[in-house]
Amino acid sequence: MQLTSLVYLERDERFLMLHRIKKAHDINQGKWVGIGGKFELGEAPLECAKREVKEETGWELEAAEFRGVVTFIYADDEPMYIFVYTGTLASDEVRENDEGVMAWIPKDEVLDLPLWEGDRLFLEPLMTSNDLFDIKVVYDENSQLLAYEDNRQ
Numbered sequence: 001m002q003l004t005s006l007v008y009l010e011r012d013e014r015f016l017m018l019h020r021i022k023k024a025h026d027i028n029q030g031k032w033v034g035i036g037g038k039f040e041l042g043e044a045p046l047e048c049a050k051r052e053v054k055e056e057t058g059w060e061l062e063a064a065e066f067r068g069v070v071t072f073i074y075a076d077d078e079p080m081y082i083f084v085y086t087g088t089l090a091s092d093e094v095r096e097n098d099e100g101v102m103a104w105i106p107k108d109e110v111l112d113l114p115l116w117e118g119d120r121l122f123l124e125p126l127m128t129s130n131d132l133f134d135i136k137v138v139y140d141e142n143s144q145l146l147a148y149e150d151n152r153q
Helices: 045-057 118-128
Strands: 002-011 014-020 034-036 061-076 080-088 100-106 133-139 145-150
Touching: 002 045, 002 061, 034 045, 045 061, 045 080, 061 118, 080 118, 100 133, 118 145
Parallel strands: 002 080, 061 133
Antiparallel strands: 002 014, 002 034, 014 100, 061 080, 133 145
16 A cells, blocks of 8 residues: 655645646646655654655645545555645745646636546535545546545544
């Protein structure tokens, strides 16, 4: 299994989003995602989130808030467990990134971007409530959503 963190950085009713267009063989190729990545050995979810935000933005993650977990299954790959946070940065300055192009996107435009279909299912509630979520998404090898489960009680 893979463990990852994903942070939606907020500022002035905008999210800092990453358009994944630079890496070859990227499962996220062409999609807009939050800031995040895989755990390093021994990291806790928030430690991973803080490190990834610092690496990708150059800024420290502030006001981090755990929002939920996504179980992400792609084709025949092993499951990926994504720990989702929101947070802020001290600046809205963006810098060059080796994975794609970062941009501050107004929240009311985020759902119009090329996203994973499952991301739409947690982003809307993430923007409108403080409820925790626990969802599972299953995709085929063509990135088509096959199944969605909302596991909140």
